[in-house]
Amino acid sequence: MRRGLSAFNMTAVALGLAFLYLPIAILVIYSFNASRLVTVWGGWSTRWYVALWNDEAMLEAAWTSLRIAFLSATAATILGTLAAVVLVRSGRFFGRTAFSGLVYAPLVMPEVITGLSLLLLFVAIEADRGFWTVTMAHTTVTMCFVAVIVQSRLLSFDLSLEEAAMDLGCPPLRAFLTVTLPLIFPAVAAGWMLAFTLSLDDLVLASFTTGPGATTLPIRIYSEVRLGVKPEINAVSTVMIVVVAVGIIAATLISKRGVVAR
Amino acid sequence: MSGTNRPRRGWGARLVILIPALWLAVFFAVPFLIVLKISLSQSAIAQPPYTPVLDLAAGWQGLKDWAAGLSLESYALLASDSLYVSSYLRSLQIAALSTAILLLIGYPIAYGIARAPRRMQAVLVMAIVLPFLTAFLIRIYALVTILQREGLLNDALLALSLVREPLVWLSTDTAIVIGIVYSYLPFMVLPLYASLEKMDDTLLEAAADLGCPWWKAFWLVTVPLSAPGIVAGALLCFIPIVGEFVIPDLLGGSDALMIGQTLWTEFFSNKDWPAASALAVALLAILLVPIMIYQHIQMRALEHR
The missing domain is CATH 1.10.3720.10 (MetI-like)
Structure with a gap:
């Protein structure tokens, strides 16, 4: 069997995985956001985990x-x-x-x-x-x-x-x-x-x-x-x-x- | 196979059949009969909020009273109010569009995985399945953050100067379709991969040797051979998408609802149980043929191995 990834195949798989993982990665990163505004990056912080622990x-x-x-x-x-x-x-x-x-x-x-x-x-x-x-x-x-x-x-x-x-x-x-x-x-x-x-x-x-x-x-x-x-x-x-x-x-x-x- | 070897079934073997069969009969089949029954009732301000209630203690008379109280009122409501009809059509339309897009995106991915070296295939399949295992609701929520007006998608588009001003993504049909494609992609890729992976590459080589260009060989050899995967993947996506609730509720607008949302609203907000049941029966009626085709494929796959 001839196997191997052509450039097209590789791009398709890579884009597919990026599409699946990017939103999750962004979600995880923004959970460490110091800002109350979800869309504005205000530096690293664990304050939301503290808030969660008290909820x-x-x-x-x-x-x-x-x-x-x-x-x-x-x-x-x-x-x-x-x-x-x-x-x-x-x-x-x-x-x-x-x-x-x-x-x-x-x-x-x-x-x-x-x-x-x-x-x-x-x-x-x-x-x-x-x-x-x-x-x-x-x-x-x-x-x-x-x-x-x-x-x-x-x-x-x-x-x-x-x-x-x-x-x-x-x-x-x-x-x-x-x-x-x-x-x-x-x-x-x-x-x-x-x-x-x-x-x-x-x-x-x-x-x-x-x-x-x-x-x-x-x-x-x-x-x-x-x-x-x-x-x-x-x-x-x-x-x-x-x-x-x-x-x-x-x-x-x-x-x-x-x-x-x- | 074992059935012919051992035609006599002991009580143990019967029990093995009986336990899951009974569970599914009680918790999956019987409830549908109840839905059907309540869809023929009239809504009432009571607990439970419908009449007539079948009173088995009253014997034959109770049964007669109950049968006399049945009505088609809820179905008449469904047919008369264009809200319901348009809600059905909209759901079918969004499901068809999403399934087509899923097929277009999923096929190259499944094909790419099937062509990857054996060792990498298991890892890639795992990578496709993993997000499906990590919280569906959370992933839709993640999309809300990205698609909102001040969200990251608009930030990215503005930064790349692809658009002049932020576009509206959230609360549109585009957002619903993006959400559906995002959530259902593994359901499309896995059956496609399963059928592409079994394919014999020498067939393509034979086609090439006989002077067939690759795109023609793809269309004449690869696509027909992966047809079972295409049908299975399409049905596995299309059927649940028609009744989807969470995705349109969080990503879509409030002006036009999908049928799952309409059912949810009738039940939780309007407390009209008969109407919600009639909606469920009508939805099931639309999906019955696709579901039966899907089961037929599953059964055949089981027998042909």
Whole structure:
């Protein structure tokens, strides 16, 4: 195969990356701006981080969001991995088309529709809206992203390994947990990470399904942003970006080490 | 494959199917039926703000009362008020335009990545995905800072003397399209890359050997072979963009709304749940065919590997 970057290809990729990263870089730099005016550079300062540290409501919202993201990502990873196993391994069964439809539809469904329908469900069953309803809403949508990621890994997985274990008398569940799961673990971990960040980031689903006392970080940020651009938002955004970036790099390193160890 | 090997399914295997199926049925399929039901109700100043409420405890009579109270009022409202119709058309128009631009920008990027040395490809794919993982809302917020009148884009244009006076970016359709392209670019690049990466380069060499100019070979060989990626990427972007709320709300103007904003307003500001539900049903009706095509592609990709 002839590979290599022509000048045109290189320019396209470089411009694309610049387009994606420049706004984020500007956001991070301006979070250290001493000036209250977001567009005027007034020298370096960490005053907005101090202001953030003293903003109880913002910290409270961040803590709520982190807990929801952790719980929903964990539930979504379990459910999504099961769904992926069904899609790849279960062959034909009654309702297979409906099942795959249920897994793929939430990926593209506009969030306003999913959010509205979930809220109406919670109202119909008279559930108390708040922390748990948001967690369930996030689980429902993010499990489908996990399913797609794990599914692609399962497709390239050598089934004979698991069959060998079962031929040697290993029960199916144990064969899955001790043979398959460790081998598909990078995809499962990547799925968890994606579910976590999607949940941390979601405004629409959370706005529909939340109730009193459970304000998530995006809801909080959104209500501030609507009132105008504020330097403190740059600071909280930078913290979020750093947390997510560190998490992703750590996850990448862990899965790399797993490969090397084998 | 395993289905034919092991036709008998134990209770364990059934449970594996049942758990995710039940979860999605309860939290994704059933809610749509409720939306459909409420779209046929009338709005009321009550909690919940719609009538009739299905009272299952009243048995058959309750069911009859409920059925008698259903109305098409909300749908009649949608059809009669040009605000809703124009809001739908506007959403479709912006989504189509954005998807076309995404394809034009995304294709060269995906192509460039697919041509890069193997070792670099994983890094470049990661670089495209990473911003998608770092907070969507924040990235739209970052664009607000850049696009506002005293923002950095105007500063840059003025400094380069490309314009004489600051242009209005924020609160325009241009800003919405920029925001959409910015947020959805990874969704377009990844499926395109996946289909371009599988392509056999010897086909292009064969075309060149037979005297086909590169642009013709690109059009006759590369583009048709990447068609699955083009369709998947376009649908993956187009469908959610039609119902997008956050981007037009933060970047767009207040005079003309996209359908996601209209639904949001009906629900949160006007507290008209039946109208919001009818909007959701109508939106879903428009998107049903694209969604089914998308699922068909996903299923086929699963079976053909």
